[in-house]
Amino acid sequence: MxxxxxxxxxxxxxxxxxxxxxxxxxxxxxxxxxxxxxxGFPLLIKEVFSVGVFSLPIILVASIFIGMVVGLQGYNxxxxxxxxxxxGQLIAxxxxxxxxxxxxxxxxxxxxGSALTAEIGLMxxxxxxxxxxxxxxxxxxxxxxxxxxxGIISLPILTIIFCAVAxxxxxxxxxxxxxxxxxxxxSNMQSSVDFRIDVLNGIxxxxxxxxxxTWIAVYQGYATVPTAAGISRATTRTVVYASLAVLGxxxxxxxxxxGGW
Amino acid sequence: MGNKIIEVSxxxxxxxxxxxxxxxxxxxxDFSTYSEHNTYRVSAKFDNIGDLKxxxxxxxxxxxxxxxxxxxxxKKEYKAVVKLRIExxxxxxPLDSSASIVTAGxxxxxxxxxxxxxxDNFIKxxxxxxxxxxxxxxxxxxxxxxxxxxKDDEKKSET
Numbered sequence: 001m002x003x004x005x006x007x008x009x010x011x012x013x014x015x016x017x018x019x020x021x022x023x024x025x026x027x028x029x030x031x032x033x034x035x036x037x038x039x040g041f042p043l044l045i046k047e048v049f050s051v052g053v054f055s056l057p058i059i060l061v062a063s064i065f066i067g068m069v070v071g072l073q074g075y076n077x078x079x080x081x082x083x084x085x086x087x088g089q090l091i092a093x094x095x096x097x098x099x100x101x102x103x104x105x106x107x108x109x110x111x112x113g114s115a116l117t118a119e120i121g122l123m124x125x126x127x128x129x130x131x132x133x134x135x136x137x138x139x140x141x142x143x144x145x146x147x148x149x150x151g152i153i154s155l156p157i158l159t160i161i162f163c164a165v166a167x168x169x170x171x172x173x174x175x176x177x178x179x180x181x182x183x184x185x186x187s188n189m190q191s192s193v194d195f196r197i198d199v200l201n202g203i204x205x206x207x208x209x210x211x212x213x214t215w216i217a218v219y220q221g222y223a224t225v226p227t228a229a230g231i232s233r234a235t236t237r238t239v240v241y242a243s244l245a246v247l248g249x250x251x252x253x254x255x256x257x258x259g260g261w
Numbered sequence: 262m263g264n265k266i267i268e269v270s271x272x273x274x275x276x277x278x279x280x281x282x283x284x285x286x287x288x289x290x291d292f293s294t295y296s297e298h299n300t301y302r303v304s305a306k307f308d309n310i311g312d313l314k315x316x317x318x319x320x321x322x323x324x325x326x327x328x329x330x331x332x333x334x335x336k337k338e339y340k341a342v343v344k345l346r347i348e349x350x351x352x353x354x355p356l357d358s359s360a361s362i363v364t365a366g367x368x369x370x371x372x373x374x375x376x377x378x379x380x381d382n383f384i385k386x387x388x389x390x391x392x393x394x395x396x397x398x399x400x401x402x403x404x405x406x407x408x409x410x411x412k413d414d415e416k417k418s419e420t
Contacts, residue, residue, distance in 0.1 A: 049267045053274045092289050157278030164281035193290040
């Protein structure tokens with residue numbers, strides 16, 4: 001009885017280790033290969049379309065609402081200190097540094113990551129990947145790599161759009177509705193937001209998140225147990241793991257960028 | 262869906278991303294104003310800079326003309342050396358102007374206010390503002406006030 005429990009612990013930890021190792025080898029195989037630009041580029045465009053462009057509506061709607069909510073909340077708090085003209089600074093800094101990259105990545109994991117996993121998982125379940133290999137086409141090149149790079153390219157672009165639209169949403173609430181002076185709104189924002197420290201660091205964050213989210217998504221799809229239940233489990237796992245990875249990495253990256261490690 | 266529609270919408274997507282980046286760079290973060298080529302450097306020595314930080318504004322008559330780019334300690338005199346960048350178009354600051362560190366509002370952040378002098382010669386690139394007024398530290402003022410009022414009380418009780 002006792003040994004069985006210990007055996008189970010050992011078994012599951014070996015499983016975890018081998019999964020992590022397999023995912024790492026999978027990643028290396030996807031990244032380090034001879035680039036075939038002429039044939040690969042149209043595939044990449046197609047994937048940027050399905051991963052990035054289709055995520056645009058949810059990003060736009062979410063960002064304008066987040067900008068407006070931060071504006072309202074910030075106004076209520078700042079009016080206690082009679083410092084409401086600092087609202088622009090508050091909105092821009094919180095969106096560019098944190099909310100843009102993180103919320104963007106979470107939405108991206110839910111919208112695009114799950115779709116990637118389900119698509120690749122179904123390809124595996126219906127043995128399309130295996131038959132591709134039979135025909136001498138490497139599925140890592142044909143299926144995985146374009147989706148992987150498309151994710152890394154799309155998320156930073158989505159995040160930048162998210163930030164700009166959220167600042168606009170904050171402007172709608174702060175200036176148009178609550179009546180803060182537009183000049184002090186923008187000038188306080190401009191004097192406190194630094195392009196290199198704030199904007200570029202946010203973009204670096206979003207590139208890291210795009211990498212992790214798409215890696216998890218394509219790996220979970222590729223390693224799906226080829227059944228209907230397997231696909232559903234893989235999709236769930238993608239969203240859960242990707243969200244946790246984004247939030248955890250966000251803390252580490254923020255500590256490195258702000259804490260001056 | 263045709264190939265062309267896909268390519269066009271991806272192109273629009275990328276262009277939207279670049280446009281948003283430009284908005285962030287020039288509208289949100291004011292990327293361009295204080296770069297190297299359209300400004301000149303001036304430095305000033307202060308006894309105490311209080312809460313002054315890099316990127317604080319520099320104003321003349323309340324109008325922003327530049328910003329603080331660096332703060333160092335002069336090891337010999339134990340003074341703070343504040344480096345300023347001032348816009349090239351505002352190149353007519355008289356040599357005998359004075360710089361003082363003031364606070365925006367009661368609890369606001371510090372900035373530098375330049376009071377123009379009367380000389381006909383102007384401060385050049387890498388010039389120095391000789392006359393400076395240090396930051397007013399609220400705690401020191403309160404301390405002095407309490408100290409003085411205690412003295413007054415003692416005098417009153419003696420007489």
